[in-house]
Amino acid sequence: MATWFAKEVQEMVRLGRWIPLVAVYLFLGILQPITSKLMPSILGSATNLPKGTVIHIPPATVDQVLYGIIGQYNQLGILALILVGMGMIAGERKLVGEWLWSKPVNLTHYVLAKYSVFFLVAALSSLIGLGLGAYYTTQLIGPVDWNILWQGAVLYVLYQAFLISVILLASALVTSASLAGGIALIIIVFVNVLLPMVWQGHFVAGLLQLIQATFSQTAWSGSMPVWEPIVTNLMGTILLIGLQIPLLAWRKTSH
Amino acid sequence: MIECKAVSMKFGAFKAIDHVSFRVPSENCYGFLGQNGAGKTTILRMLVGLLRPTQGEIFIAGHSLLTEREQVKRLCGYLPQRPEFYPWLSGEEFLRLSAELVGVPARQAKSAASKYLATVGLTDFARRRVGKYSGGMQQRLGLAAAMIGDPPVLLLDEPVSALDPQGRDEMFSLLKKLKQEKTIFLSSHILHDIEQVCDGVVIIHKGQIKAQGSLPELLKQSGENAVGTQVHFEVNSRLINRLQSEFSGAMQSIGIPVSNVVWQEQGLEQFFYKVVKQAEEEQRQNPSAGQGGAADGNMVR
Numbered sequence: 001m002a003t004w005f006a007k008e009v010q011e012m013v014r015l016g017r018w019i020p021l022v023a024v025y026l027f028l029g030i031l032q033p034i035t036s037k038l039m040p041s042i043l044g045s046a047t048n049l050p051k052g053t054v055i056h057i058p059p060a061t062v063d064q065v066l067y068g069i070i071g072q073y074n075q076l077g078i079l080a081l082i083l084v085g086m087g088m089i090a091g092e093r094k095l096v097g098e099w100l101w102s103k104p105v106n107l108t109h110y111v112l113a114k115y116s117v118f119f120l121v122a123a124l125s126s127l128i129g130l131g132l133g134a135y136y137t138t139q140l141i142g143p144v145d146w147n148i149l150w151q152g153a154v155l156y157v158l159y160q161a162f163l164i165s166v167i168l169l170a171s172a173l174v175t176s177a178s179l180a181g182g183i184a185l186i187i188i189v190f191v192n193v194l195l196p197m198v199w200q201g202h203f204v205a206g207l208l209q210l211i212q213a214t215f216s217q218t219a220w221s222g223s224m225p226v227w228e229p230i231v232t233n234l235m236g237t238i239l240l241i242g243l244q245i246p247l248l249a250w251r252k253t254s255h
Numbered sequence: 256m257i258e259c260k261a262v263s264m265k266f267g268a269f270k271a272i273d274h275v276s277f278r279v280p281s282e283n284c285y286g287f288l289g290q291n292g293a294g295k296t297t298i299l300r301m302l303v304g305l306l307r308p309t310q311g312e313i314f315i316a317g318h319s320l321l322t323e324r325e326q327v328k329r330l331c332g333y334l335p336q337r338p339e340f341y342p343w344l345s346g347e348e349f350l351r352l353s354a355e356l357v358g359v360p361a362r363q364a365k366s367a368a369s370k371y372l373a374t375v376g377l378t379d380f381a382r383r384r385v386g387k388y389s390g391g392m393q394q395r396l397g398l399a400a401a402m403i404g405d406p407p408v409l410l411l412d413e414p415v416s417a418l419d420p421q422g423r424d425e426m427f428s429l430l431k432k433l434k435q436e437k438t439i440f441l442s443s444h445i446l447h448d449i450e451q452v453c454d455g456v457v458i459i460h461k462g463q464i465k466a467q468g469s470l471p472e473l474l475k476q477s478g479e480n481a482v483g484t485q486v487h488f489e490v491n492s493r494l495i496n497r498l499q500s501e502f503s504g505a506m507q508s509i510g511i512p513v514s515n516v517v518w519q520e521q522g523l524e525q526f527f528y529k530v531v532k533q534a535e536e537e538q539r540q541n542p543s544a545g546q547g548g549a550a551d552g553n554m555v556r
Binding site for chain 2: 002104
């Protein structure tokens with residue numbers, strides 16, 4: 001495990017894979033409080049309205065800004081995750097598969113090392129982004145309850161853990177990185193958008209509702225227990241990581 | 256020892272390998288010959304567990320590849336036909352990774368990497384990123400990666416194809432040393448090199464084994480001591496004069512100009528082409544046999 005972990009860290013650093021993650025998450029974290037603060041004046045100066053028109057935009061609240069960061073993470077952040085992760089297994093199999101699978105590779109170590117390094121970098125990036133976002137929110141909007149922020153951040157990282165397991169599973173499925181990215185995007189759209197239509201408030205949708213409830217400090221309104229989305233996300237993550245092992249074992253003999 | 260027993264491989268409806276059986280004895284170096292598309296790489300990939308045969312069994316050092324795949328992988332060092340490795344690792348880092356993967360303890364991996372880098376003549380390039388290695392250097396690095404961990408069996412797919420003449424000589428000197436203690440099975444298009452280094456050959460044609468055994472046996476069985484193939488070589492004028500003085504009379508008596516006469520002992524090249532010719536003749540007579548492979552290339556000396 002240590003061998004693979006060290007190799008994955010080297011790969012992450014030398015190929016600069018950490019850069020888009022850190023850049024996107026920090027940028028989104030900082031941008032949200034700034035745009036929330038400046039939005040009324042931006043709208044006022046950008047629109048060509050008749051004299052005397054009054055636009056009343058209620059000032060953004062702290063919880064709106066913080067959940068707004070999560071909303072941005074859930075769009076551009078996901079794209080950054082897919083961009084970084086789609087080639088992590090697919091590209092490696094394509095490049096060095098013939099050498100790699102001729103060795104007695106412990107697939108559990110291989111998959112766990114890839115997952116943990118990717119997850120660590122992504123989680124750290126999003127936490128730092130949220131931290132910076134909270135700092136600017138305090139400066140521009142109002143004081144942030146750091147306890148609430150911490151709880152919301154942990155829940156988001158849990159969601160991110162699930163996203164990463166989807167991306168790596170897609171990457172283990174095919175040898176084309178771009179195809180893996182497409183598959184990951186389809187699965188994420190499915191669980192984020194389509195699945196909640198028939199399974200409202202559960203699983204990923206439930207976790208996102210829980211994050212929103214945490215930031216807005218409102219009571220959990222779901223019909224199921226509060227632990228349900230947390231447990232189903234964790235179970236989904238573990239299942240998808242676990243699926244990669246037999247999938248790669250099968251793929252490496254038909255390489 | 257490497258043993259294939261009635262191995263077949265189908266890709267969809269296409270039978271690439273058809274009931275192939277052969278044996279490479281322990282501590283011998285055997286060459287694997289065949290035209291392009293004959294099935295050499297497919298069989299080598301099956302031997303190392305990258306492809307699962309649709310039929311038959313493979314044994315490496317007594318272990319079945321069907322039931323002890325991971326154990327077999329520890330016994331085999333494999334050099335792919337087109338070796339490609341992590342371009343962002345240095346040669347030394349790559350060999351350390353290779354060493355640790357085959358079970359060399361982490362604290363010994365560095366010394367193992369240095370040893371095998373020296374063996375293949377890459378010590379001066381140990382810290383250079385693999386992405387900046389030339390094709391020949393990558394092939395040497397691939398051989399080092401195959402040897403690391405000291406596996407008893409080496410499976411080498413065209414190990415000298417990217418090497419210059421000096422590199423080929425060095426590689427074959429190394430293989431001559433290694434075959435004293437390892438079983439080596441290598442494919443190559445360079446028949447002269449195979450003849451120099453190998454104790455025996457396995458010849459495959461369109462997915463079927465057409466000949467196998469030790470070189471002296473095969474060449475003896477072939478039944479001819481000399482053939483009339485024409486070859487060209489450079490000699491100095493003194494030697495030409497000597498040749499002419501000794502043979503001109505005899506040659507002229509049968510109407511052959513002396514300057515064109517060459518002769519040689521039968522070698523592997525003649526034997527190989529004879530086997531291929533026979534196989535093609537058999538196929539002409541019985542078109543349903545030997546549908547495997549997709550031979551389209553030429554062997555070169």
